[in-house]
Amino acid sequence: MSDEWKASAGDDKSWKLLEKTLLASVQEQRRSRRWGIFFKVLTFVYLFGALLIFSPAMKMQGAATSGDGHTAIIEVRGMIADRELASADNIVGSLRKAFEDEKTKAIILRINSPGGSPVQSGYIYDEIRRLRAEHSEIKVYAVITDLGASGAYYIASAADEIYADKSSLVGSIGVTAASFGFVETMEKLGVERRVYTSGEHKAFLDPFQPEKEDERVFWQGVLEATHRQFIDSVKKGRGERLKDAEHPELFSGLVWSGEQALALGLVDGLGSTSYVAREIVGEANLVDFSVQETPFDRFTKRLGASVAEHLAMWMGFQGPTLR
CATH class of the missing domain: 1.20.5 (Single alpha-helices involved in coiled-coils or other helix-helix interfaces)
Structure with missing residues (x-):
């Protein structure tokens, strides 16, 4: 080898x-x-x-307290919409529990919200008025902190009295529905839109198709009808406290500072939650009846559970929004 x-x-x-x-x-x-x-x-x-x-899906505060009574607090925070923390189900559930508590001397709705769904706001408004009539000995106060606009003010107007800070933003009594138009963009890109419907106007909110004048007029009518409902509810809730119900800009969608809102009769006074509980109600002991998010709820939201819903809102497929 x-x-x-x-x-x-x-x-x-x-x-x-x-x-x-x-x-x-x-x-x-x-x-x-x-x-x-x-x-x-x-x-x-x-x-x-x-x-x-x-972690349960939601939990409600409001444990038994010592002493003769308490002022119940219910938070109305963030967007007023179904499946949000400030949904009608959550707020109404908290209201009913607070009214049924034998130690509740009064209820304060602590509001910091830009508004949201007219349907959810309407549900809460109606329930506040029903519960007030059923429990006439318990008054409901709305306290606006940073923002009480649109659907949030809709809710506040059902209360016996409304308070705000001098710098709070109050009002925005109007309705909006927004979308986009991508027709020319698609033409430049050479993209053809194909939509199949079984109704002449079924796709009238489609942002990828040209806007039709008759459909625009129809949609404007829907918004104006919702706006009239909003105005009627505010007038019914505030009554003669509105200094000038025929003010040309009162229901125009403008937002006012707390001081301006007081001059217009949109609020009854300036003060915080503790001020109202201590000086107006006469019961400084506060008990929170708000529904609280659990860590599990926050975790699922961060995973983007509502992406599809927000995408639909962005494209204009949601209903009118009180703003």
């Missing part, structure tokens, strides 16, 4: 050994990655399950 052949055979064995070593290393890395992914998924499932088990 020649030396050259032996050298070749030796090199071949070395390469095979090196190849086996590299393959073993790769397999070990793959196993390590798989186990790493497994344990990460297991940890995620464990934490998710713990949140699901130990």
Whole structure:
């Protein structure tokens, strides 16, 4: 056997050994990655399950208190819409519990909201008026902090009295519905829109089709009808306290400072929640009856559970919004 052949055979064995070593290393890395992914998924499932088990979907505050009574607080914070914290279900549930509590001397709606759905706002407005009539001994006060606009003011107008800070933003009694028009953009891109409907006006809010004048007029009529309902409810709730119900800009959608709102009769006084409880109600002991988000709710929201809903709102497929 020649030396050259032996050298070749030796090199071949070395390469095979090196190849086996590299393959073993790769397999070990793959196993390590798989186990790493497994344990990460297991940890995620464990934490998710713990949140699901130990955190109810929503919880309501309002435990029994010592003393003779308390002023109930209900937060109306953020967008007023279905499945939001300030939904009609949540606010109405809190209201009923507060009214039914034997120690409740009065109820304060602490409002910081830009408004939202006219339907949700209307539900809350009607329920406040019904509960006030049923429990005439318990007064309802609305206290506007930073913002009490649109649907939030709609709700406030059902209260016995409204208070705000001198710098609060109050009013915005109007209705809006927004969308976009992408027709020319699609033409420039050479994109053809194909929509199949079984009704002549079924796709009249489609932002990818040209706007038709008769449909624009129809939609404007819907908004004006909703605006009239809003105005009528405010007039019914505020009554003669509105200094000039025929003020040309009172129901134009403008927003006012707390001081301006007081001059217009949109609010009854300037003051905070603690001021109203202490000086107006005469019961400084506050108990929160608001529905509170749990960590699980915040977690699911961060995962983008409402992406589709917000996309529909962005494209103009939602109903009118009180603003």
